[in-house]
Amino acid sequence: MKKRWLKGSFSVFFILILMFSMAACSSKDKVLKVKVAEVTHSIFYTPQYVALEKGFFEDEGLDVEVTTVPGGDKTMTALISGGVDIALVGSETSIYVYAQEANDPAINFAQLTQTDGTFLVSREKVDNFSWDQLKGSTFLGQRKGGMPQMVGEFVLKKHGIDPHQDLELIQNVDFANIAPAFSSGTGDYVQLFEPTASVFEQEGKGYIVASFGKESGHVPYTTFMTKQSTMKDNSEMVEKFTKAIYKAQQWVEENSAQDIAKAIKPQFPDTDVELIATVVERYKSQGSFATDPILDEEEWNNLQNIMDEAGELPSQIDHSTLVNTKIAEGVMK
Template identity: 65%
Template sequence: MSFPCIMFNISQLTQTDGTFLVSREPIENFTWDDLKGSTFLGQRAGGMPQMVGEYVLKQNGIDPQNDLEELIQNIDFGNIPTAFASGTGDFVQLFEPQATQFEQDGIGYIIDSFGTQSGNIPYTVYMAKRSFMNSNEEIIEKFTRAIYRAQQWVQENPASVVAESISDFFEDTPLETIEQVVERYRDQGSYAETPLLQEDAWYLLQEIMEEAGELPREIPYENLVNTTIANKIMNE
């Protein structure tokens, strides 16, 4: 099958979902059954975080439509933390650094990770058109090489050093919090260690999308993933 104008996946950056399950009250010996009968403040319907969230719930025996008292999906992404802080929901699905900040402020408690629960998927991936790749091979290689070197650097350096390097992007977040977030994401394997998008992760992503009713049909790995460039850079 030919895909003349398709965007090809060329370089992976993150390999897990980045959200965490945060409860309003501390829960000792948490099990996913604790969500039954609760109000769950999730992410936007059809978005990647929500698809992963519902997949994880189902994998842990929770039917989002029948086991929860209420599943809230109509709050704008940027307002979800505010909604929870204002009293909406018993549980919420949050990204960092908001999840850690809520825990530090006593607003909520991180009790599980959707990233570790769902497994490795191509969560953040750089893509390029075939036409651009054909006429800009050197640029693509330089870009992928830079990504790979950065990935190695993140793995090799202390969390404090990594946090310092990105602190300008989180002006309202204390450096200590950023360091804790970096360590948490790295410990659970959220940062991809190479730019190569793995085949099993590709099909897990499609399984999650199909489960959410958002995948019209399965696309073979080799049709939309270019591994040549990543493998070349990794073997230099």
């Protein structure tokens, strides 16, 4: 009787082991590979790196691979051609694609940053900076038609500066070569992302004198987008991705710049953790990191106003046409 009971117990134990093994295999089979193209690799995108380093994507069953594809045009090409599943880029690019009558337009589904992320860097140290000091100078701006350049011009005009009359505006330098061009002697002022701006300051190559983010107000500066067909056919992946991003946004909101810097340090191995913390604090203090993934209508309209002011808006596009907030709203509930 005792032997029979032992045999039965071993049988049950074996079956349980088998079931757990099968469940584990099944779970592994459900891991979704997601390819993301980011327009640049910057501390400006901190919540994305938090989601990677803290395992928030893995918690949702996603294996996320991020590749840097410099330039909004190249990033969107990667998305539209099917080279990646998701693009992290300025929302203006979705308007450009839509204006070309794309059969499968790019849909904005999760906002990551809500202000401009660039800073005005002067070659010489400037005491008591004022914007009118740019008049008569050579200004190395960003690529024409991109969000940094349009916000840059918007801010200059706000301060009574005509970017095409009151200074020499250079905007034909490729995105990846703007910092090296300034470093080699081009321009009196340059518009740079972090951590490059702070690195230049550390090395004595330039000095941060103003923030374009503080000057321009809320705008959907960088969002995650995917093709309309992907929104329809792979909504589960989009929802899981958004859920991980929202979790990371909340984590960034609730933690100190120092703790955030330590978390994302592996993404910036050549940058000192103290410098990362300084940059994170700078972005946090000016509200650059979105605290939730919803791209609202007011921000969308502000984006189009800035594009229109720069002469780059093909046509007014309704918020509902290129923005999907349903997934983000569902995730937040």
